[in-house]
Amino acid sequence: MQLTILGCHSASPKSNAHPTAQILEVKGHLFLIDCGEGTQVRLRQQKVKFSRLKHIFISHLHGDHVFGLMGLLTTFGLLNRKESLCIHGPKGIKEFVEIQLKLSASFLSYKLNFNELTSTTSEVIFEDDLIKIKTLPLLHRVYTNGFHFQEKPGERKLNYQKAVDLKINPVYFNKLKQSKNVISETGEEIDFQKVTEAPDLPKSYSFCSDTSYNPKLIPLISYTNLLYHESTFLASASHEDLAHKTGHSTATEAALIARKAKAKHLLLGHFSARYKDLNLFVKEAQEIFEPASYAYTGLKVDIE
Amino acid sequence: MQLTILGCHSASPKSNAHPTAQILEVKGHLFLIDCGEGTQVRLRQQKVKFSRLKHIFISHLHGDHVFGLMGLLTTFGLLNRKESLCIHGPKGIKEFVEIQLKLSASFLSYKLNFNELTSTTSEVIFEDDLIKIKTLPLLHRVYTNGFHFQEKPGERKLNYQKAVDLKINPVYFNKLKQSKNVISETGEEIDFQKVTEAPDLPKSYSFCSDTSYNPKLIPLISYTNLLYHESTFLASASHEDLAHKTGHSTATEAALIARKAKAKHLLLGHFSARYKDLNLFVKEAQEIFEPASYAYTGLKVDIE
Incomplete structure (x- = not known):
C-alpha cells in the first residue's frame, strides 16, 4: 500500500501549492482521490500510467x-x-461532468460510470477479493465524504519446503493457505498451522478532507495504519473559530482524531495559504499525537 | 499594447506545455483571452494583479x-x-459557470456579467474612448470566435512651446489636439496643423484560435500589427488532412492569412504535442510570410 501526494493545499492552486489530489496504490489497484486543478500535470510528473486509473473518488x-x-x-x-x-x-458529480461535455460538444472514447453518493452513514462503495472501500461521512459546508481503504486478510503463508518434506501433494497447498488441514501422501493428517504461518496484518488508509472535528469518524477508522486528516488551520494561531466557521479542522483536532482512533500515523494536509511554516502544524499535532508529519507534493508513503 | 503568453499549446496541459491563455494590456485595460487549466497559476507567475482583470474573452x-x-x-x-x-x-458559457457554482454551493463576492455570443458575423463587443473590440468568427468544430483589439486614433500631439509662443490661451489646447483651428490672444487664427503633429498610428492585435483556414478573416484583420494564429499542425509533415478534419490550421495556412491580411507580424501557437521542435513551425510559415515567430509561455510582445 503506497500513497503519493499530488497536492495537499487548500483553496487556490499556486506554483508551489497544489490543491488536493492523491494516488493510492493497493493490491494492484491505482486509485485517484480528489482531483484539484492541475492534477493531470502532477500525474504526468509522477509518471502515473493513466490507463491504470479505473476509479476516481471525489470527496x-x-x-x-x-x-x-x-x-x-x-x-x-x-x-x-x-x-x-x-x-x-x-x-451532482454526474451533472457536473455531463453538462461540461455537452456544452463543449465533446464525446469521450470510453464509458463513464457514476456512483453518486447520498448516504450520511458510512457505506461500502467498492469491494473485491482483496480490498474494501467505505465512505467516511464528514462534517463540511457541503455534503462530503472521506474514504477508508481496507485490505482484506490475506491467505496464510506456506512453507513450501516443509510441505514437500511432509509429502503433501501440491494440489492441497491452497487448502493449507486457507487454514484447512490436509492428508499427506503417507496418509498422515497435517495441521495447516504446522506448514503455514499467519498472513501479514491487513492494512488500511483513511482519507479525511474536508471536515470539522468529527468524533463519529473514530470507530470507522480505528487502528488505521495511516490517517490523512485535514488541518487547514492552527489552534496555536488562535484560529479555532475560523476552522469551525468554515467547516475545517485545526492540527490539534486532527491529532485528537488520530489519537482516539489509535491510528499508527497521522499525515496532515489541506493547509491554508496564510501559514508559511508547515512545521508548525506538526509541532501542534505532536503535542497530542506524536507520530505525525505533514504532506507535500511528491511525498510517497509506504503504508506498513 | 503588450501581449503576454500564458499558454499556447493544444489539448492537455503538461509541465512544460500549457493550454491557451493570454493577457493583452492596452490603454490601461488588462484583458484575459482564453483560460485553459492552470491559468491562475500562470497569472500569479507573471505577477498579474487580479483586480485589474475586468473582462475575460473565451473563444x-x-x-x-x-x-x-x-x-x-x-x-x-x-x-x-x-x-x-x-x-x-x-x-453556454453562463450555464457552464452557473451550474458549477450551484453544484458546489458556492457564491461569488462579486457580480458576474455574461456577454453570450451567437453571431456568425463579426460584431463589436466592447468599445470605449480608446479601443474597440470585435469578434472574428472562426471555423472550428464548435462555435468559436477570435477577437480583434483595435486602438482608436488618438488626439494630435501639441507642441506646447510653440503654442505658448503663438500666444494661444491654454483653454484652447484641447481644441487644437482635436484638429480644430483657434484664435490666439493677438486675434490671429491658428491652423491646428501649425502647432500639432499627427498622433501615433492606432495599433491592433488579432487573436485567431482555434480555426481552419478561413479567408473570411482577411478583411477583418487587415494591416493588423500582430496576428496570433493557431498552427496546430505542420503541412511539411503532411498533416493537412488532419488539420482540416479537426478544424485546425497548418503553419502554412496561418502564414497565408498573415500575408493576405498584410499583418506586420505573425505569432504562431496552439501546437500539437506530436511535434518536438517548434522551429519547424516558424520555418514552414516563413516560406510564405517572413516576419513570423512562435509563442511560448512567458513571452511578452510589445506591439509597435
Whole structure:
C-alpha cells in the first residue's frame, strides 16, 4: 500500500501549492482521490500510467477538490482510452461532468460510470477479493465524504519446503493457505498451522478532507495504519473559530482524531495559504499525537 | 499594447506545455483571452494583479481554452473581489459557470456579467474612448470566435512651446489636439496643423484560435500589427488532412492569412504535442510570410 501526494493545499492552486489530489496504490489497484486543478500535470510528473486509473473518488464538489477532473477526463479521451472509468462522488458529480461535455460538444472514447453518493452513514462503495472501500461521512459546508481503504486478510503463508518434506501433494497447498488441514501422501493428517504461518496484518488508509472535528469518524477508522486528516488551520494561531466557521479542522483536532482512533500515523494536509511554516502544524499535532508529519507534493508513503 | 503568453499549446496541459491563455494590456485595460487549466497559476507567475482583470474573452468551450475559468473565478471570490467581471464567450458559457457554482454551493463576492455570443458575423463587443473590440468568427468544430483589439486614433500631439509662443490661451489646447483651428490672444487664427503633429498610428492585435483556414478573416484583420494564429499542425509533415478534419490550421495556412491580411507580424501557437521542435513551425510559415515567430509561455510582445 503506497500513497503519493499530488497536492495537499487548500483553496487556490499556486506554483508551489497544489490543491488536493492523491494516488493510492493497493493490491494492484491505482486509485485517484480528489482531483484539484492541475492534477493531470502532477500525474504526468509522477509518471502515473493513466490507463491504470479505473476509479476516481471525489470527496466533495468544492473547486479545490474537483476542478482538475474535466481536464483529466477529456485527456483520457484524447488518448483514446477504451476502458470504462468509475467516478465515486457526491450527488451532482454526474451533472457536473455531463453538462461540461455537452456544452463543449465533446464525446469521450470510453464509458463513464457514476456512483453518486447520498448516504450520511458510512457505506461500502467498492469491494473485491482483496480490498474494501467505505465512505467516511464528514462534517463540511457541503455534503462530503472521506474514504477508508481496507485490505482484506490475506491467505496464510506456506512453507513450501516443509510441505514437500511432509509429502503433501501440491494440489492441497491452497487448502493449507486457507487454514484447512490436509492428508499427506503417507496418509498422515497435517495441521495447516504446522506448514503455514499467519498472513501479514491487513492494512488500511483513511482519507479525511474536508471536515470539522468529527468524533463519529473514530470507530470507522480505528487502528488505521495511516490517517490523512485535514488541518487547514492552527489552534496555536488562535484560529479555532475560523476552522469551525468554515467547516475545517485545526492540527490539534486532527491529532485528537488520530489519537482516539489509535491510528499508527497521522499525515496532515489541506493547509491554508496564510501559514508559511508547515512545521508548525506538526509541532501542534505532536503535542497530542506524536507520530505525525505533514504532506507535500511528491511525498510517497509506504503504508506498513 | 503588450501581449503576454500564458499558454499556447493544444489539448492537455503538461509541465512544460500549457493550454491557451493570454493577457493583452492596452490603454490601461488588462484583458484575459482564453483560460485553459492552470491559468491562475500562470497569472500569479507573471505577477498579474487580479483586480485589474475586468473582462475575460473565451473563444470556445473546448477544455483547453476554458477549464481554468472556474478556478480563477472562485479564487477571485476567495480574495473577496468586489468589482464586477464580464465574461465574453459563446452561448453556454453562463450555464457552464452557473451550474458549477450551484453544484458546489458556492457564491461569488462579486457580480458576474455574461456577454453570450451567437453571431456568425463579426460584431463589436466592447468599445470605449480608446479601443474597440470585435469578434472574428472562426471555423472550428464548435462555435468559436477570435477577437480583434483595435486602438482608436488618438488626439494630435501639441507642441506646447510653440503654442505658448503663438500666444494661444491654454483653454484652447484641447481644441487644437482635436484638429480644430483657434484664435490666439493677438486675434490671429491658428491652423491646428501649425502647432500639432499627427498622433501615433492606432495599433491592433488579432487573436485567431482555434480555426481552419478561413479567408473570411482577411478583411477583418487587415494591416493588423500582430496576428496570433493557431498552427496546430505542420503541412511539411503532411498533416493537412488532419488539420482540416479537426478544424485546425497548418503553419502554412496561418502564414497565408498573415500575408493576405498584410499583418506586420505573425505569432504562431496552439501546437500539437506530436511535434518536438517548434522551429519547424516558424520555418514552414516563413516560406510564405517572413516576419513570423512562435509563442511560448512567458513571452511578452510589445506591439509597435
